[in-house]
């Protein structure tokens with residue numbers, strides 16, 4: 482297996498780039514739970530610090546960063562509401578980035594998957610797993626405070642509406658939303674570009690200002706990440 486030769490800070494807070502002796506580069510984050518990985522990712526020791534490789538084929542946020550995300554609202558100390566946390570792949574890297582003063586509330590409606598998320602959260606006190614359906618934010622209103630970032634990756638046909646509804650409950654004015662659009666969950670017959678356009682229009686009609694639309698190919702085919710700012 483290739484060995485790490487350097488780890489450098491990227492222009493995004495708490496996100497690093499590891500270089501290996503075979504000439505390859507990978508994103509990585511500083512491991513908040515040293516000695517433990519979450520989804521089989523490589524642990525990398527460099528100058529006494531442990532990092533975790535951040536696989537862009539497994540995490541759409543890493544894919545978006547490698548595909549040129551211009552502004553990353555996921556930073557040290559922020560609060561995030563994450564819809565579709567699944568077994569914790571991406572939210573675990575969010576946990577590394579936001580550090581212990583930050584909070585990541587992870588909503589997931591599959592009990593089997595939440596059991597795995599709970600194991601991740603046991604070692605990461607800044608992750609708060611919530612077993613709930615994101616369609617009904619009123620059911621977790623008492624558990625979640627207002628957040629700086631809303632991250633949505635639930636692969637549902639009506640997920641943009643669900644995202645907007647959650648923003649009304651929890652997203653601060655001038656907060657950011659990162660929305661993953663899976664074209665095939667919305668309409669398999671349409672051109673993905675048409676779908677992205679229609680979903681972005683829904684956001685703009687609900688007081689979101691579009692900052693960037695990133696096509697996640699080749700990391701995720703027919704997926705886009707939309708970064709927008711909430712005007713309240």
Ligand code: SAM
Nearest residue numbers: 565566567570571589590591614615616634635
């Ligand atoms: N974001 C995850 C990551 O990068 O680690 C992967 C998310 S996966 C594509 C979508 C997840 O959303 C699934 O685990 C699914 O159970 C969950 N989900 C779908 N609809 C949901 C809903 N209405 N409420 C809560 N979770 C939902």
